[in-house]
Amino acid sequence: MSTTATAPETGAAPSGRRSRFELPPWAEKAFIPVFLVVVAVLPFGMSSGGTLIGNATLALAYVIMALGLNVVVGFAGLLDLGYVAFFAIGAYTMGWLGSGFFAEVNHQTGVHIGVSGFASHLPGIHLNFFLVLVFAVLFTTIAGMLIGLPTLRLRGDYIAIVTLAFGEIIGRIAVNGDEIKLSGVPLLGGVLENTFGKDQTFTAGRQGITPVDKIDVPFVDPFTSLNLRPWYWVALFLVAIVLFVNFRVRDSRLGRAWIALREDEVAAVAMGVPSVKTKLLAYGTGAAFGGVAGAYLGSFLNTVNADQFQFYFSILVLGMVILGGLGSIWGVVLGAITLSFINNWLIPDVLNSLPGDFGLDFDMTQITFAIYGFLLVIMMILRPQGLLPERRRAEEMTHGEETSSETLYTARA
């Protein structure tokens, strides 16, 4: 991938103490077009329906997700262990608004807005993918802020646990949602029954909502699973938007407020940073990116299945952020691409039979998460600032004691 092109940035000294030479501040932004152009031409070197381009597309979707989590964990310093919730909400938005799931809607003729071709004749709600994206962003932003609310009074690891609990609750609702009949909802049951029919459930549980509508771009041939190049470019288009927003927001007043809160909450509040609003915006922004990626993956993977939304996915995304470097945008891009390829290609396709070759009785895929766990431990002990560290964050991670005392083990041993 294009990651080789980021090599100059690894010039930061291995110890993270002082960079031997530093790139000028505009360099990382100037790199955006280079990155986008290089990544955009890559599919011409791949077969259009092969696994390589499939994995590359997945990697791009993960980049969006990791950049979203980076806003919450990297910029604002709020450890979110329930990020999968936003993947789930985004994916279900796609599933609800872009499939035949609500088959009874509009007397079984369906609702169609902005869709053409095959999907426009099917029952169910079918909105154009980009319209669904708007809804996904809306829903996940609201959900992100709601999840943020109870954590406002809390700090540090308590936030991690509350967000984890939320992620698990959403996962449970996704799994058990096939037992919830919309007609049985208190108060609204009658209205919902008239709209969605008597047996309409909330989610499809482990069975999954499938098939999901393909992305529908006006004036472009319909997307198919045989030619993945259009999928790839749409993902790249989303990555471009998300990257742009990330850089702009990070350098804005809001982004600086996040960093100030992360470094020392008491000092930041004393300087007039509105802590509640700033934190909620961090949750909301991070969640919105997760929703975009979720809706995209729902369409790309052609299924919205409750089994996708488990705790380990949150850790997978967190692993991408940590591997690349907390708070470092290019680092997170690199981390997401690396871990995505490790997850979807290296472990299942290349190394899978390795233990068997040594006479051991298991596959590599079985211990995927032990590998991630090991990666997290090693990264935290040996290189907590990540592969491409962000200068400021690296200083916090390696010279922790010199910055805020509030977020540290104060004088612990």
Added chain:
Amino acid sequence: MEAASVPAARSTAPGQAVRNFIAKYGLIVVLLIMPVVFAIQDITSETDNLSRLGNNLVAGVSNGAIWALVAIGYTLVYGIVELINFAHGEVFMIGSFVAAGFLATIGLTQDTGTGLLIVGLLITLPVAMLGSGLLNTMIERVAYRPLRSAPKLAPLITAVGFSFILQNVGLLWRGGSQQGIPDLIRSQHELINISGVQISNGDILAVCVTIPLLLAMTTFIGQSRLGKAMRATAQDPDAARLMGINVDTTISLTFLIGGMLAGAGGLIYALYQTTIWYFQGFTAGLVAFTAAVMGGIGNIRGAVLGGFIIGFIQQMSDNRIGAEWTPAIVFVYLILIMVFKPSGLLGEETREAG
């Protein structure tokens, strides 16, 4: 946050009384919702009486004993290093696995006589405890000690990492599906029946193992020199070090004790549920953590109380709402506690949860 809340606390707004009431009793009211609603349901329904709630309570206490043992591990560790030991649930799981493996090795079966069975269990208990305790100490040494001066995020992330590693160890050890183990104590066998409330072998085992262990531990922490060192380190590590306390050893000891209790919990769990699997630690860890927070993290009595309450809530939910919803309900409680009273039932206001 503190800066913003100071003026609010001094003003005498009309909502202040309500806010004080919520702060004081909100959590207790939230906790009472489920038992009260179900009690009213039972009394008004034709077929049930309060014995159903009584059965929930008994099963809740014996399950709660397991959660209490695990929750103490969280609370002790949090009290001393202010870290949520995320891998603790997995330590509990490994305790179950060690216990199950050892019971199979020494050849206890369902046909073993009562006397021999008790001897066997008495040998297994320290083995499981030691296995888990040493594992927990090792985790501290490898994953937390190098990061003591790092930001808090770092050890929490290594804790999550270790939790995954241990889960996969369990997965390779016993396979990916739930495994039945011999029902040595016939855990569901009804021993006593008090007007419809059944007390089974498993309940007796849970209480008989937990209470002596809790007593031994509180005595150790309250009376012994090392226990004193633990309390001193929890209060102020620097001052403790100046007084000649070896802080590193004391922290290791805390992890050892926490791990040992989790191992005992693992043994009870294996015998009570008669199934074990590699994923049991994840849920158990979160449930026990909820218990520790409910009681007030850092507070041992609180952890025990929280364990029993969570056990009761779980049983009611299993029995009446559906076992598939139980984890979600426990997590809802966790969030409610965080909203209403992050310091828990018995805890004091701390910096983290203020």
